[in-house]
Amino acid sequence: MPLFEVSGVVVVFALVGLALVAFVTEVVPNDVTAIAIIAALVVLEPWTGVGPRAAISGFANPATVTIIAMYMLSAGIQETGIIRRLGVLLAEFTDGDEFRALLATVGTTGPIAGVINNTPVVAVFIPMITDLAERTNTSPSKLLLPLSYAAILGGTLTLVGTSTNILASDFARLLIDGRDGIGMFEFTGLGVVLLLVGSAYLLTVGRWLTPARIPVDGDRVSEFDLSDHLAFVRVRSESPAVGETLDAFDAEHDEIRILQLRRDGEGIAGPHADVPIESGDVLVVHGSLQAVNRFREAADVSHLVREPVTADTFETAATGGTLARAVVPERSRYVGETVAETGMDEYHRTTVLAIRRGGDLLRTDLRERTLQPGDLLLVRTTPASARYFRDSGELVVADERAFEDRVAEDASTTGDSSPTVAGGVATGGVEAGDDAGTGLPPISPKTPLAIGILLAVVAVAALDLLPIVIAALAGVVAMVVTGCLTTADAYDAVSWNVVFLLAGVIPLGLALNATGGAALLADLLVALGGVLPIVGVLFVLYVAVGALASVITPVATIVLAIPVAVDGAARLGANEFAFLLAAMFASATSFATPIGYQTNLMVYGPGGYEFADFLRVGGPLQLLLAVVATVGITAIWGL
Numbered sequence: 039m040p041l042f043e044v045s046g047v048v049v050v051f052a053l054v055g056l057a058l059v060a061f062v063t064e065v066v067p068n069d070v071t072a073i074a075i076i077a078a079l080v081v082l083e084p085w086t087g088v089g090p091r092a093a094i095s096g097f098a099n100p101a102t103v104t105i106i107a108m109y110m111l112s113a114g115i116q117e118t119g120i121i122r123r124l125g126v127l128l129a130e131f132t133d134g135d136e137f138r139a140l141l142a143t144v145g146t147t148g149p150i151a152g153v154i155n156n157t158p159v160v161a162v163f164i165p166m167i168t169d170l171a172e173r174t175n176t177s178p179s180k181l182l183l184p185l186s187y188a189a190i191l192g193g194t195l196t197l198v199g200t201s202t203n204i205l206a207s208d209f210a211r212l213l214i215d216g217r218d219g220i221g222m223f224e225f226t227g228l229g230v231v232l233l234l235v236g237s238a239y240l241l242t243v244g245r246w247l248t249p250a251r252i253p254v255d256g257d258r259v260s261e262f263d264l265s266d267h268l269a270f271v272r273v274r275s276e277s278p279a280v281g282e283t284l285d286a287f288d289a290e291h292d293e294i295r296i297l298q299l300r301r302d303g304e305g306i307a308g309p310h311a312d313v314p315i316e317s318g319d320v321l322v323v324h325g326s327l328q329a330v331n332r333f334r335e336a337a338d339v340s341h342l343v344r345e346p347v348t349a350d351t352f353e354t355a356a357t358g359g360t361l362a363r364a365v366v367p368e369r370s371r372y373v374g375e376t377v378a379e380t381g382m383d384e385y386h387r388t389t390v391l392a393i394r395r396g397g398d399l400l401r402t403d404l405r406e407r408t409l410q411p412g413d414l415l416l417v418r419t420t421p422a423s424a425r426y427f428r429d430s431g432e433l434v435v436a437d438e439r440a441f442e443d444r445v446a447e448d449a450s451t452t453g454d455s456s457p458t459v460a461g462g463v464a465t466g467g468v469e470a471g472d473d474a475g476t477g478l479p480p481i482s483p484k485t486p487l488a489i490g491i492l493l494a495v496v497a498v499a500a501l502d503l504l505p506i507v508i509a510a511l512a513g514v515v516a517m518v519v520t521g522c523l524t525t526a527d528a529y530d531a532v533s534w535n536v537v538f539l540l541a542g543v544i545p546l547g548l549a550l551n552a553t554g555g556a557a558l559l560a561d562l563l564v565a566l567g568g569v570l571p572i573v574g575v576l577f578v579l580y581v582a583v584g585a586l587a588s589v590i591t592p593v594a595t596i597v598l599a600i601p602v603a604v605d606g607a608a609r610l611g612a613n614e615f616a617f618l619l620a621a622m623f624a625s626a627t628s629f630a631t632p633i634g635y636q637t638n639l640m641v642y643g644p645g646g647y648e649f650a651d652f653l654r655v656g657g658p659l660q661l662l663l664a665v666v667a668t669v670g671i672t673a674i675w676g677l
Contacts, residue, residue, distance in 0.1 A: 072542020
């Protein structure tokens with residue numbers, strides 16, 4: 039091999055290595071890493087062989103555009119409210135039984151994720167499944183991990199089930215002679231088998247292996263170990279607080295937050311209240327033990343040691359607010375902002391009391407903490423703000439249903455169903471648009487139209503009447519024109535970080551091909567072919583790609599793996615398409631870690647899981663599917 043080519047391979051492998059380290063450690067967001075890859079490829083063009091036009095080709099790639107369109111189409115379906123209503127119907131089906139709750143979770147999530155992007159499906163289902171767990175007296179940990187896994191399995195059903203499938207289709211068009219991509223339902227048969235096998239595992243072995251990390255009757259204050267960070271204090275008659283308004287007095291003390299004022303058995307939510315403080319009032323304050331003690335001395339208030347602050351402290355007093363857990367999704371605009379910069383406190387009357395990040399629990403200096411995808415927040419918020427977070431997609435509120443039930447209870451108690459204002463957003467006794475007071479989430483009149491448009495997109499692409507990218511874009515236009523989706527909601531629905539990640543790693547795959555790096559890696563497959571049968575090589579490829587997808591994103595994995603798989607198959611004289619499918623399925627079914635797939639990260643916090651839980655439950659599932667997929671690919675497509 040000429041020196042120039044060797045140098046190119048070394049440079050590209052060095053870039054791949056640096057990218058992998060950045061993806062795993064997340065020292066910077068993955069999309070930023072991808073953009074840096076684009077710049078580096080061009081700067082090092084003499085060695086990478088990738089010029090400016092090729093470096094930005096990922097943005098114009100049909101797979102990238104199709105994924106953007108599918109995010110928008112999924113949002114159109116989500117806006118109809120039909121998925122939320124399904125959650126209520128599931129609660130009726132389970133009838134308080136834990137196994138039926140698990141069956142309902144797995145049995146509905148998978149098929150839905152086959153035609154709707156699985157990330158928003160999980161975002162919508164997290165509050166529903168949490169509510170199911172409460173109604174069936176089950177730990178939410180027993181249901182949330184199966185929820186994520188079922189959504190991942192559903193992505194293997196159709197071409198539009200996940201972004202890796204769409205990307206694999208484009209690779210098939212580029213790398214395999216005579217192929218114009220992958221058909222909409224070309225691999226659905228094997229996807230159904232994987233879904234059934236995976237579901238059976240989750241309902242049996244997986245059910246036994248999945249831990250109950252969150253106690254069934256767990257108190258949120260205890261769950262986040264906040265007993266030393268919440269306290270009752272009583273206002274003395276000589277305190278400088280007497281006569282001051284609650285919000286003004288809170289503003290004078292930066293180290294603590296006043297969450298509630300209690301007087302004569304009634305509660306007033308703080309700190310955004312202009313109610314004058316009186317002698318004898320009891321305040322619920324949040325802060326470190328040292329900060330609370332300094333506040334007691336400065337404000338001349340006494341500490342009520344005998345009565346601990348619990349979740350009931352907020353829920354039993356009719357203050358219009360309560361404690362809830364909320365997940366920061368990947369596409370939230372809060373990602374990368376400090377808690378103070380989000381404006382949650384000022385604009386949405388939402389106070390962050392603790393942050394769980396993987397195995398770390400953050401309880402101090404919260405306003406200066408920068409939020410990351412997957413962070414689980416314990417917040418004191420209001421029903422109106424919870425609905426805002428849900429509708430905007432900024433947070434996934436796991437305890438959202440509790441807010442709706444509480445508003446309904448307040449309305450039934452007072453007999454007043456007129457709208458009230460909380461957190462700056464109008465709310466009613468029952469969520470606006472509920473069906474005749476039944477409590478069912480509303481369904482848009484445009485629901486049949488939105489579903490019809492999505493099915494038409496699938497049908498047109500399946501029948502090869504139009505390329506899937508054109509069919510998907512036409513579907514987006516149809517949804518916007520018919521009013522099923524606003525342009526603002528369409529743009530907000532897209533996980534732009536995923537798009538930039540995709541656009542950044544595609545040229546890295548081009549560099550691997552241009553320098554011979556992919557061929558060098560394919561040599562390893564060829565070498566395996568000397569000691570293993572072809573089916574054994576296919577199995578090893580599946581396991582290796584799945585392991586890589588568990589530590590970096592599936593999108594990055596498939597860009598690196600498919601050229602190697604196709605080249606290796608060609609040199610082994612094997613079926614190139616079969617090897618491509620193995621890489622595709624392995625990339626799309628990443629269960630062994632919480633960081634390998636977005637949906638795993640989303641349930642990580644609400645389920646209270648440890649990193650090892652994913653390996654214990656997902657590891658055997660990943661190996662099981664490796665065997666099933668290898669056998670299935672061999673039987674259906676041959677080697």
